[in-house]
Amino acid sequence: MAHRWKNNLTWDDVTPEAAFLNRRQIIAGMAAGGIAAGLGQSASAAEGLEPNTWEEITTYNNFYEFGTGKGDPAKYAGSLTTDPWSVEIDGLVDNPGSYAMSDIISAMTTEERIYRFRCVEAWSMVIPWNGFELADLLNMAGVQSGAKYVAYLPAVRCDELPGVASNVLDWPYVEGLRLDEAMHPLTIMATGIYGKPIPNQNGAPMRLVVPWKYGFKSIKSIVRITLTEDEPPTSWNKANGKEYGFYSNVNPTVDHPRWSQASERRVGGGLFSPRIPTLMFNGYEEEVASLYEGMDLSEFY
């Protein structure tokens, strides 16, 4: 049996070196088992993971800073200036400051990861991302021992983001992860799709991808990352706490108050395509279930 990556690390184990080993193991695991990503065609086909087309991935989007329609981001996101770009990393880190996108890119190891993507609205896609592990960026900033959470913010430039004129959300959009979730090797910062630079509507120049959580945790066009001791507030939770919790793990057994989360419709399958069952943690149960051991997931939804 080929070696497969197992999540048997705790936060204490996640030193930069361990993160590097993890990455090597997970790539081997993906190639061998085709679990999370098919680096080989046969592996992804075995999982039924046929990637969506470029057209589907870049024209059916949620990016409320550009409007709430699925076609709005493709129509309006061209106005966002993404070069030059920098990210402010602050809070409980050894090296706070502004990190230029170009310096980040040259310091990071970029890989392709084909991930399932599942929106809380019950549509899904399979997307071949290019990106680097968020852990590598956080390690570059030097996470201090008191840090327990990571909060991240997208760009809010009112002249470039017409959607922020609406009060559908409290701007800026803010999201967060527990530190062990943020350091998990599946959590990546995506900078490309299908090997091409990531289009603005998908979150240029870099956006988070947390494949076992609903899409709204995967925040786009990030300008700031803050390491905190306390759980940060999150936009969807503030907007509607009964419907959107901090954890937001894909969980077919916990319904959204207004609809079931047990099945999903793959975008591109056609209007009459059958709904497919949603997998626990979006199919990444083996890798991430241990992060939530002992937690009642109907309470921490």
Ligand SMILES: Nc1nc2c(c(=O)[nH]1)N[C@H]1C(S)=C(S)[C@@H](COP(=O)(O)O)O[C@H]1N2
């Ligand atoms: N900045 C920002 N990031 C965001 C959003 C948003 O409105 N603004 N929407 C989220 C939601 S609800 C989803 S489903 C995904 C959609 O990502 P995609 O368009 O690349 O599929 O982006 C997430 N990231």
Ligand SMILES: [Mo]
């Ligand atoms: Mo979403």
